[in-house]
Amino acid sequence: MKALEVKNLSKKFGDLEVLKNVSFTLEEGEVLSIIGSSGGGKTTLLRCLNFLEKADEGEILVKGEDVYSAKAGEKPVITEEAQLRFGLVFQQFNLFPQYNVLDNLTLAVKLKEKNTPKEQIEEKAMELLKKVGLSEKAKNYPCQISGGQQQRVAIARALMLNPEILCFDEPTSALDPELTGEVLRVIRSLKSDNRTMIIVTHEMEFAKNVSDKVIFMADGVIEEMGEPNELFGSPKSPKLKAFLSRENFNQEI
Amino acid sequence: MNTDFLSVTLYLLEGFGATVKIFLITLLIAIPLGLLICFGSMSKFQPLRWLMRTLVWIIRGTPLMLQLIIVFYGPGLLGWTAFSVEMATYITFSVNYACYFSEIYRGGIENVPRGQYEACQVLGMSKKDTFFRVILMQVVRKIVAPMSNEIITLVKDTSLARIIGYYEIIFFGQKYIKLEGILWPLFYTGAFYLIFSGLLTVLLRKAEKKMSYYNV
Ligand SMILES: Nc1ncnc2c1ncn2[C@@H]1O[C@H](COP(=O)(O)OP(=O)(O)O)[C@@H](O)[C@H]1O
Ligand SMILES: [Mg+2]
Numbered sequence: 001m002k003a004l005e006v007k008n009l010s011k012k013f014g015d016l017e018v019l020k021n022v023s024f025t026l027e028e029g030e031v032l033s034i035i036g037s038s039g040g041g042k043t044t045l046l047r048c049l050n051f052l053e054k055a056d057e058g059e060i061l062v063k064g065e066d067v068y069s070a071k072a073g074e075k076p077v078i079t080e081e082a083q084l085r086f087g088l089v090f091q092q093f094n095l096f097p098q099y100n101v102l103d104n105l106t107l108a109v110k111l112k113e114k115n116t117p118k119e120q121i122e123e124k125a126m127e128l129l130k131k132v133g134l135s136e137k138a139k140n141y142p143c144q145i146s147g148g149q150q151q152r153v154a155i156a157r158a159l160m161l162n163p164e165i166l167c168f169d170e171p172t173s174a175l176d177p178e179l180t181g182e183v184l185r186v187i188r189s190l191k192s193d194n195r196t197m198i199i200v201t202h203e204m205e206f207a208k209n210v211s212d213k214v215i216f217m218a219d220g221v222i223e224e225m226g227e228p229n230e231l232f233g234s235p236k237s238p239k240l241k242a243f244l245s246r247e248n249f250n251q252e253i
Numbered sequence: 254m255n256t257d258f259l260s261v262t263l264y265l266l267e268g269f270g271a272t273v274k275i276f277l278i279t280l281l282i283a284i285p286l287g288l289l290i291c292f293g294s295m296s297k298f299q300p301l302r303w304l305m306r307t308l309v310w311i312i313r314g315t316p317l318m319l320q321l322i323i324v325f326y327g328p329g330l331l332g333w334t335a336f337s338v339e340m341a342t343y344i345t346f347s348v349n350y351a352c353y354f355s356e357i358y359r360g361g362i363e364n365v366p367r368g369q370y371e372a373c374q375v376l377g378m379s380k381k382d383t384f385f386r387v388i389l390m391q392v393v394r395k396i397v398a399p400m401s402n403e404i405i406t407l408v409k410d411t412s413l414a415r416i417i418g419y420y421e422i423i424f425f426g427q428k429y430i431k432l433e434g435i436l437w438p439l440f441y442t443g444a445f446y447l448i449f450s451g452l453l454t455v456l457l458r459k460a461e462k463k464m465s466y467y468n469v
Contacts, residue, residue, distance in 0.1 A: 092368055094368035094371065
């Protein structure tokens with residue numbers, strides 16, 4: 001069974017068509033990277049998958065269950081627990097500044113699982129912090145740790161709710177170059193845990209290595225989709241060719 | 254009337270009690286009422302939003318003294334039962350300050366980055382939890398400084414209630430002019446305001462500091 005099926009997703013902002021009939025599927029444990037120049041609709045796609053935007057048309061199925069469906073001119077139907085099947089890590093981390101790292105992780109779970117003992121939730125949080133290499137920062141506030149560490153906390157926070165599909169929107173774009181490595185390493189470690197993930201990224205080398213599948217988006221359309229060595233090795237669409245040579249050029253200088 | 258320093262001090266202190274009463278009742282009502290007006294003025298329901306913004310515009314656009322007079326004398330002119338001096342004072346001050354507070358709250362709320370709401374949503378938090386567990390504290394932190402200003406202003410604004418005959422400290426001070434022909438007790442009232450607002454300033458500073466344990 002497919003972990004995720006996205007069928008004919010479309011989204012407009014006013015007259016601007018940002019997503020046009022976007023469809024793809026994802027197997028359980030697969031990692032999908034989405035690449036493309038800015039303004040192509042990558043963020044909007046992730047936001048639609050996390051219901052921060054409501055797609056105008058299309059369907060989203062998780063493990064065969066319809067969690068979201070929208071028809072033109074009708075109110076979209078979204079199932080109750082749809083939200084928690086997805087997780088999202090933001091470009092700007094969006095940690096809660098007034099809470100320490102541990103509380104950032106536990107807040108939502110404590111509110112959701114009122115009957116679970118606090119200690120148990122905190123134990124789980126500490127395990128995840130260990131996983132992202134930040135056990136000793138549990139009592140620090142977000143403003144006291146580096147951007148790379150903040151993003152690792154944000155990843156751990158998303159994992160607390162154990163989403164079936166974890167999405168990342170350019171998780172390293174807000175970071176200094178020397179801090180991207182630690183975040184990418186954490187994401188890579190999640191792949192070995194068999195996590196289903198969708199990663200929007202500008203790190204081409206990373207996308208090439210970590211993904212099972214790559215989507216190249218341009219102007220709201222999936223221009224090309226395939227395995228990383230096909231897509232990077234022998235791109236077919238002229239837009240992708242142009243994009244890749246631009247990226248290579250940027251990498252070299 | 255005794256005009257020695259101690260007697261005057263004790264007598265003025267009584268008047269200052271009335272001043273503090275306006276101050277406390279106004280805060281007690283205006284702080285939550287301001288939040289309601291703020292929500293109203295940000296509501297998606299247009300008539301409510303329009304109504305609240307008009308109210309805020311009128312209250313902020315006219316003098317508090319005039320508002321006191323209208324609330325106190327207005328109902329009688331229309332043949333309704335008038336409010337007592339106390340009631341008219343508390344109503345006018347509360348609504349007036351609630352309107353100012355609502356604008357401060359609105360600024361604070363609109364200042365919280367959208368990403369904070371979005372993070373809450375993707376973590377499956379309810380709207381209520383989002384507001385009370387995440388947004389509110391950030392708003393409070395942003396508004397302590399402007400709220401402190403308003404609160405200090407309120408200490409002094411209480412003297413306006415005299416215009417409709419509320420017996421507050423200035424009123425007490427003026428009694429000495431009328432009955433004893435001495436002016437210094439009225440001047441002396443200034444010391445009470447100074448000490449009170451000084452204490453408040455220290456307290457509010459402390460609160461502000463306490464909330465600055467994190468940077469954004
Ligand atoms: N809330 C919005 N309102 C209007 N236009 C938007 C909004 N969000 C994104 N857009 C527009 O949609 C297009 C795609 O944006 P985005 O999904 O952020 O692309 P990407 O992440 O690939 O850079 C851009 O032209 C952008 O200006
Ligand atoms: Mg983007």
